[in-house]
Amino acid sequence: MLKELLGKPRMSETARSSKGGKSVTLREVSEAAGLGMSTVSRVIRNHGSFSAETRMRVMEVVERLGYVPNRLAGALASSGSNLVGIVIPSLHNIVFPDLLSGVAAALDPVGYQSVIGVTDYDLAREEALIQSMLAWRPAAFLIVGLEHTDRTRSMLAASGIRTAELFDTDGEGIDIVVGFSQREAGAVSARHLLAKGYRSIGYVGPDFGTDPRSAKRYNGFRAVLSENGLDFVDQELLAGTSSTEAGRAALERLLARGWKLDAVYFSNDDFAMGGLFHCIASGIEVPSQLAIMGYNGLDIGRFAPQPLTTVLTPRAEVGEIGARLILDGSPSTVVETAFKLVEGATT
Amino acid sequence: MLKELLGKPRMSETARSSKGGKSVTLREVSEAAGLGMSTVSRVIRNHGSFSAETRMRVMEVVERLGYVPNRLAGALASSGSNLVGIVIPSLHNIVFPDLLSGVAAALDPVGYQSVIGVTDYDLAREEALIQSMLAWRPAAFLIVGLEHTDRTRSMLAASGIRTAELFDTDGEGIDIVVGFSQREAGAVSARHLLAKGYRSIGYVGPDFGTDPRSAKRYNGFRAVLSENGLDFVDQELLAGTSSTEAGRAALERLLARGWKLDAVYFSNDDFAMGGLFHCIASGIEVPSQLAIMGYNGLDIGRFAPQPLTTVLTPRAEVGEIGARLILDGSPSTVVETAFKLVEGATT
DNA sequence: TACCAAGTTGGCAGCGCTGCCAAATACGGC
DNA sequence: GCCGTATTTGGCAGCGCTGCCAACTTGGTA
Known part of the structure; x- marks a missing residue:
């Protein structure tokens, strides 16, 4: 996207001292x-x-x-490295940098190092990353979600390396699981909007194949609607990265389709901010003409002129707890963390 | 910050299959x-x-x-790993996740893996991280900026491991340098505001000890002001992470001090968005009453109702070029990449 | 038929460190 | 001054793999 505005890189060569020789043993x-x-x-x-x-x-x-x-030699001799393999879907959703901070908080003091891989929400890529990390015999794995290929699961099991799956407790885990119910997070959002009296609700989120957690929130939300004899009136499913831009365009398309919506549930705050911006830019009064609800509790949403109603999630804590449990040699377990609906001024 | 809203984690223990035994050799x-x-x-x-x-x-x-x-054994025997040490100041400034994406784009296809360390803008911590990464004999290092402790510099030199320093070309590099002049980025911003007729300009940014690149932009900006017989009228220097919240509060304090400002230069878009939000929330007309300029070219700024004037930087490209040069065994060199001032509606 | 080059394969000595065990030394108590 | 126990130290065999070299096959070629 930025490529076109880069000039041809200007190079200026310099001599360079010889490559270093053997190191001290x-x-x-x-x-x-x-x-x-x-x-x-x-x-x-x-x-x-x-x-x-x-x-x-x-x-x-x-x-x-x-x-x-030389830790290569050390780890080989003692069969145990201090590397921790961390596999996340993306770096462009603030959730994951936050997660990494939490993990680092637990790992740094005890001298562990993070080897990080990014899957782009592709389970096959996750499998490949884990396989190649396995070659380094990491002390532990931290991965996201409960959805993995069978081969990923069996490689992990066969390796005997402790694994924490983070952010989702709706399903069966491999070893340690830390997170919360994504379905419930969706359900809570739905209950909030219903309690506020909204009935014609639209949805904007990533397409379902992409992010299983997003899909679970969607299902949780929809289940509550259904209990109340309702359903989403309309929805926009987006491919690609979550962004303000995409959210803004999606809301515009959604509204252009002419359904009389009184609220829109965005699968995350990036999209929601885009939606909010669209409303501000086109003079749609929020929440009186249209309510907006996000998910994640981003800083930018909470300090917007009109604070965004959202669900604040304990990202760093999930990472920290996961890392700590694994290093402490905790038995397999499921740790359910809290999340919190934060009411702003957009609903 | 979020700790207080977490319930006591609820644990539910489960049996776990025995730890895996020896692996196949x-x-x-x-x-x-x-x-x-x-x-x-x-x-x-x-x-x-x-x-x-x-x-x-x-x-x-x-x-x-x-x-x-087992790559531990392989790397030991062949004295060469496929790990690349990456050391960045923070994960909470989108710049660095973007950088990592670029790096990954160059590394993944050739099977290299990233070991990532975060310094929190602390050079001593950088030194410690590099030292411990050195123990893994990485194939290369990618680090940020040209400011390092003497010991960091000498360890890197002694190790003979190729190093790329990213994002800044104002100074002397160790080996490969990829980036652009931060001073010039500041200067360009100043020229823009002056050309638009603004004369009473304030500054909001991190305190100078923290981020050397930010300080260089500040100096570049100020040098241009000075050429025109001007200086910043007032400034707010902030400790801690860049955030919308901090930027918003900083602008409020700045304005409360009563100087008659007609523009504020924010050291990055996170702060700038906070400033913009403050204006929107308090009914300050932008840019007629107060102009706002940021730096980075964040998605959220470009798609805000009133797009932010900012400097778009080629983050991913810097990472990708750096990684590629280093793996290709390029000689020591300085690659100057372009950046671009993007005029929005806030100046 | 002898001979050579190209294509395959196996043996084995490390890479630099740790774990285990034995050896050396120190320290008390009688 | 002697012995048992505790503390320090050194030797050495691997950890699992790669690099090097030698050995063995082929299939032509002179």
């Missing part, structure tokens, strides 16, 4: 320190016993030689 | 196939020569035993 450190390799290794990992003086000596040499332990 | 595959290890290894890496029949036989056994090569 444990053996070299041990020789320089006049100690055995095992002793040096113990000091470096701060594991096992050694005298204060030995420690001193090792540290001094490590510093002087600029020794950097 | 190359040797086991070779024995099962009645071939030598080297041969099997060649087939699996598709490297070297072997007959079609051998290939068949190996594949069949691999499939049957569910063999997953």
Whole structure:
């Protein structure tokens, strides 16, 4: 999209110093320190016993030689890495950066590192990513949702690597599951709109094949409508990334089709903000002429001139809890976290 | 922030199948196939020569035993991993997820994996992250900006690992540099506002210690003001994450101080959207009473009811070019990419 | 028929580190 | 001064794979 406005990159070459040679090894450190390799290794990992003086000596040499332990070798020898495989559908939905922050909060203090893969909501790609991550023998996997290919599931099971599935509790998990019911999140939204008296409700969201969680919210919402003898009056299903742009255009098309809607449920706040912008731009009074409801609790929605009614989800917490449980060696379990409907001024 | 609205997580324990045992090794595959290890290894890496029949036989056994090569061992033996260390300041500024997408576009097709670290704009943390990533002997590093601790610089140099520094060309790079002049981006913004006739300009941005690139834009902007015998009339420097909320509050404070401003330059679109929202909410006419200018070219700004004037930056491209150059073994170089001022309706 | 090049295959020594075990040393208590 | 226990240390065999080299097949060729 931006490609066209980039000039041809201008290059200016410079000389570059030679590629570095062999790096310092444990053996070299041990020789320089006049100690055995095992002793040096113990000091470096701060594991096992050694005298204060030995420690001193090792540290001094490590510093002087600029020794950097090789974890490839370490992990191979001890059969256990400190890498955690994280597989998410996208980085363009703020949910996932938030999730990663939570995960980092749990991982960093204990020295684990994240290997991140992005699936673009493609389960086959998820399978491929997990397979190649498996080659690094990560300490754990954090993945999103409960929908996976059979092969993904069996690879994970066969590997014996602990796995946390995040963000969704509507279904069967593999090992640890942390999240909340997406159906219920949809249902709560529906109840809110109904309680406010809206009856002609439209829907804007990604097409159903894409995001299973979105589809579950849709179903949860619709189930409540149905209990009340209603259904969505009309809907716009969108392919591609969630964006303000797409949401704005979708609402415009929806309204152009002429149904008399009094509210629209957007599957997330990016779309909803686009919808809200459309209303502001075309002079549609919100919520008196049209109510708007989103999902996620984005910062931008909450501090908009007219705060968006939405469902605030504990993204970072889900990530943090998931990471923590897995590293703590918790037994398989399902952790249900809360979410919260936040009433703004758009409903 | 969200903690208080989380209930105590509800746990429900379940039995879990035993942790997986030893995984299948190359040797086991070779024995099962009645071939030598080297041969099997060649087939699996598709490297070297072997007959079609051998290939068949190996594949069949691999499939049957569910063999997953151990890259720890592979990388150790061949001294070269396919991991790329990526170190970014934050995930909450859309710039960086965009960057990661670009990087992934270059890395995925060639089977490299990203190990990602987040510094929170802390150079000491950057140093620590790079040091621990070094232990995995990554194939390359992608880092942000030209400001690093001396130790970071010397570790990178000593390691001999190729490094691309992204997003900024105002300064001396270590190896490969891809980006554009942040000073110039600031200067262009200033020229735009001056050309539009604004003279009393305020600034809202992160405090200067935090984000060097932001500070460079500020300086570039100010240099142009100065050439015209002007300076910022007033400014609000913010600690913490860029957010709509912070931008909105900052503009409110700025205006409350009573200077007669006719424009405000925001160091990014998140802040700028907050500013715009404040104006809309308090009935300040934009741009006739107050002009607003941002930076980044966020989707949400471009599709706001009143599109934001901003500077569109080629985030994904910077990442993609950086990753590609590094993997292609390009010599040290500086690649200057374009950015573009996009005039919306807020100036 | 002998001989060579090209195509295949197997053997084996590491890559750098950790885990285990044995050896060396230190420290008390009688 | 001797012995048992606790603390420190070193040696060495792998972890699973790749790189190198030698060995073996082929199928032509002189």
